Amino acid sequence: MRADARRNRERILKAAREVFAEQGAAAQMEPIARRAGVGVGTLYRNFPTRRALIGAMRAEWTAERTANLERALATTDPWTAVTEYVHRGAEAMSRDAGLREVFPDLPAKETTPEDEAAFRDRLTVLVRRAHDAGALRPEVTAETYNGMMVGLGAAITAGTDWRLAADILLAGLRATPT
Amino acid sequence: MRADARRNRERILKAAREVFAEQGAAAQMEPIARRAGVGVGTLYRNFPTRRALIGAMRAEWTAERTANLERALATTDPWTAVTEYVHRGAEAMSRDAGLREVFPDLPAKETTPEDEAAFRDRLTVLVRRAHDAGALRPEVTAETYNGMMVGLGAAITAGTDWRLAADILLAGLRATPT
DNA sequence: GGTCATCCGGACCCGGACCTCCGGTTCCGG
DNA sequence: CCGGAACCGGAGGTCCGGGTCCGGATGACC
Numbered sequence: 001m002r003a004d005a006r007r008n009r010e011r012i013l014k015a016a017r018e019v020f021a022e023q024g025a026a027a028q029m030e031p032i033a034r035r036a037g038v039g040v041g042t043l044y045r046n047f048p049t050r051r052a053l054i055g056a057m058r059a060e061w062t063a064e065r066t067a068n069l070e071r072a073l074a075t076t077d078p079w080t081a082v083t084e085y086v087h088r089g090a091e092a093m094s095r096d097a098g099l100r101e102v103f104p105d106l107p108a109k110e111t112t113p114e115d116e117a118a119f120r121d122r123l124t125v126l127v128r129r130a131h132d133a134g135a136l137r138p139e140v141t142a143e144t145y146n147g148m149m150v151g152l153g154a155a156i157t158a159g160t161d162w163r164l165a166a167d168i169l170l171a172g173l174r175a176t177p178t
Numbered sequence: 179m180r181a182d183a184r185r186n187r188e189r190i191l192k193a194a195r196e197v198f199a200e201q202g203a204a205a206q207m208e209p210i211a212r213r214a215g216v217g218v219g220t221l222y223r224n225f226p227t228r229r230a231l232i233g234a235m236r237a238e239w240t241a242e243r244t245a246n247l248e249r250a251l252a253t254t255d256p257w258t259a260v261t262e263y264v265h266r267g268a269e270a271m272s273r274d275a276g277l278r279e280v281f282p283d284l285p286a287k288e289t290t291p292e293d294e295a296a297f298r299d300r301l302t303v304l305v306r307r308a309h310d311a312g313a314l315r316p317e318v319t320a321e322t323y324n325g326m327m328v329g330l331g332a333a334i335t336a337g338t339d340w341r342l343a344a345d346i347l348l349a350g351l352r353a354t355p356t
Numbered sequence: 357g358g359t360c361a362t363c364c365g366g367a368c369c370c371g372g373a374c375c376t377c378c379g380g381t382t383c384c385g386g
Numbered sequence: 387c388c389g390g391a392a393c394c395g396g397a398g399g400t401c402c403g404g405g406t407c408c409g410g411a412t413g414a415c416c
Contacts, residue, residue: 155329
């Protein structure tokens with residue numbers, strides 16, 4: 001693969017993230033190519049279809065979330081791990097606001113099934129540790145937790161300050177000391 | 179206005195709610211007409227444009243939320259009012275899941291500015307009362323509150339049980355007793 | 357029951373967005 | 387330095403969905 005080809009691929013992905021973040025799911029291909037300083041032909045050579053482009057973005061997104069999760073898991077205290085992951089997630093959401101609404105369009109399993117599974121595994125560990133420490137509300141499963149993270153993203157996209165939103169969610173997730 | 183015309187208008191609105199709830203923002207006009215048992219011509223006579231149809235749905239939605247808010251305000255205890263409104267909202271969201279994602283597309287002020295303002299006023303009252311009673315986290319404004327409700331809707335759409343999600347949110351909103 | 361205005365329905369436009377294709381250009385092995 | 391292969395760019399093709407229009411039917415008033 002030629003050097004400029006790889007460079008173009010990166011520029012396209014970067015431009016796609018920006019345009020999707022600004023315009024949401026309705027973002028079009030031609031403006032993405034323009035912002036990348038590239039023709040649509042080049043865009044379609046790297047990503048044969050629109051869904052493929054979104055899929056590549058999703059792969060990066062999942063990788064980033066998984067990395068955040070692992071950094072959080074490195075913390076010894078289970079509840080600190082939870083707060084850290086929620087904060088990192090909230091920050092990432094506020095950065096890529098509009099991006100969030102395009103991923104539900106394509107089924108998660110279609111593009112990166114193994115990455116998605118890896119993410120789920122880590123998340124399950126995080127939740128179980130917090131449960132064992134008695135820090136997390138017992139009804140909250142990994143599914144629930146993930147769903148609430150999606151909600152957190154929507155709240156942030158709606159304009160809520162991400163620190164405040166994260167604090168509220170964390171307070172709600174914390175087990176009530178009996 | 180002829181009797182069947184009014185009946186058709188109602189049937190179209192009902193069908194639109196259903197189809198939008200199922201398909202999300204990508205829902206198309208022709209399936210809506212089919213489900214209403216009506217041709218597209220009739221649809222466009224009642225709602226001259228797609229945005230107008232969505233606007234009408236939004237008007238109904240705002241009216242319902244305002245009604246919920248007023249019922250909640252009738253409660254004497256300020257915190258009970260908050261919990262009641264959140265629960266009603268969560269239930270409504272779980273009913274009209276996909277509907278939520280189509281409203282951000284058109285600016286709120288465009289269609290029903292006065293209804294929207296009335297809703298905001300009621301919401302401000304709800305929040306102030308809860309603050310005065312020391313029940314609500316002091317940093318939470320009406321804006322924040324509304325944003326968190328949007329997030330709640332997203333979490334529910336993502337598959338979280340609405341009762342659990344509402345409980346988590348409420349626990350997070352509650353002022354921490356010092 | 358007759359007449360006419362109103363309404364219904366679906367067969368057509370039309371614009372726009374995704375995708376293709378080919379001539380010109382740029383980078384690597386000999 | 388040079389041949390060629392890979393790559394770039396943008397002008398279209400195609401399809402699809404929102405919106406129009408007119409012949410036929412239907413309901414209201416006398």
